[in-house]
Amino acid sequence: MDIISAENIDFYYGDFHALKGISMGIEENSVTALIGPSGCGKSTFLRLMNRMNDLIDNTRMTGNLIIDGQNIYDKKVDVDSLRTKVGMVFQKPNPFPKSIFENVAYGLRVAGEKDRYVLEEVVENSLKSAALWDEVKDQLKKSAFELSGGQQQRLCIARALAIKPKIILMDEPASALDPLSTSKIEDLIFTLRNDYTIVIVTHNMQQASRISDKTAFFYLGELIEYGETRQMFLKPRLEATQNYITGRFG
Ligand SMILES: Nc1ncnc2c1ncn2[C@@H]1O[C@H](COP(=O)(O)OP(=O)(O)OP(=O)(O)O)[C@@H](O)[C@H]1O
Numbered sequence: 001m002d003i004i005s006a007e008n009i010d011f012y013y014g015d016f017h018a019l020k021g022i023s024m025g026i027e028e029n030s031v032t033a034l035i036g037p038s039g040c041g042k043s044t045f046l047r048l049m050n051r052m053n054d055l056i057d058n059t060r061m062t063g064n065l066i067i068d069g070q071n072i073y074d075k076k077v078d079v080d081s082l083r084t085k086v087g088m089v090f091q092k093p094n095p096f097p098k099s100i101f102e103n104v105a106y107g108l109r110v111a112g113e114k115d116r117y118v119l120e121e122v123v124e125n126s127l128k129s130a131a132l133w134d135e136v137k138d139q140l141k142k143s144a145f146e147l148s149g150g151q152q153q154r155l156c157i158a159r160a161l162a163i164k165p166k167i168i169l170m171d172e173p174a175s176a177l178d179p180l181s182t183s184k185i186e187d188l189i190f191t192l193r194n195d196y197t198i199v200i201v202t203h204n205m206q207q208a209s210r211i212s213d214k215t216a217f218f219y220l221g222e223l224i225e226y227g228e229t230r231q232m233f234l235k236p237r238l239e240a241t242q243n244y245i246t247g248r249f250g
């Protein structure tokens with residue numbers, strides 16, 4: 001069953017037609033990579049899934065985006081609870097100016113959780129799931145800014161996990177990181193797929209082929225080809241996909 005279903009989506013920034021007739025389904029507990037040259041609409045499409053584009057003036061969308069059985073652009077939808085279900089991790093790690101503990105506990109505190117025991121348990125479990133616990137367990141009171149970039153990004157993933165989302169959107173989550181941190185994030189994404197649905201934008205073709213179940217190739221606002229990652233990388237249906245994947249353009 002698809003947990004995300006985009007049905008004929010068009011999106012405009014003012015007069016600019018950024019997404020054209022996008023239809024695609026994303027299965028639960030899978031990793032989907034969005035690839036394509038700069039400006040093709042990957043981030044725009046990703047941001048539609050938790051209504052982050054609502055924050056940009058003078059934009060317009062048509063079509064339907066169904067997430068977990070709900071049309072998320074329906075007027076009745078509560079955007080805060082949507083963003084609890086659909087978490088996001090950005091390109092640059094963006095920890096809050098707080099301790100490691102408080103970064104991860106933040107979402108629960110905002111939701112009114114005060115029980116110290118509950119907070120400690122969620123922080124520990126989230127840091128474990130984000131493969132950061134062993135590195136920080138003795139320094140939870142330290143400022144998040146004292147962590148390395150790669151650790152900060154795993155902290156941001158832990159913060160996203162703490163509010164128990166079903167879906168995690170990641171926009172080039174490893175592009176600002178060194179190779180070792182990148183491979184840690186990749187391993188992490190690979191294990192998280194057992195419990196979460198992950199949609200990730202990446203410019204790194206090896207990364208897409210290593211970690212994703214399905215790959216979607218965008219070009220100039222259109223979804224050109226979408227399929228099993230293995231098949232896309234071994235034998236794409238279209239020449240344009242082949243050219244992009246092998247680095248002949250983009
Ligand atoms: N806030 C905005 N206002 C106007 N146009 C925008 C805005 N954000 C993006 N665009 C335009 O929409 C198109 C798609 O942008 P988007 O950021 O989705 O591309 P992308 O595939 O994520 O690119 P990149 O790989 O460089 O991140 C681009 O032509 C971009 O200039």
Ligand SMILES: [Mg+2]
Pocket residue numbers: 042043044171201
């Ligand atoms: Mg982008």
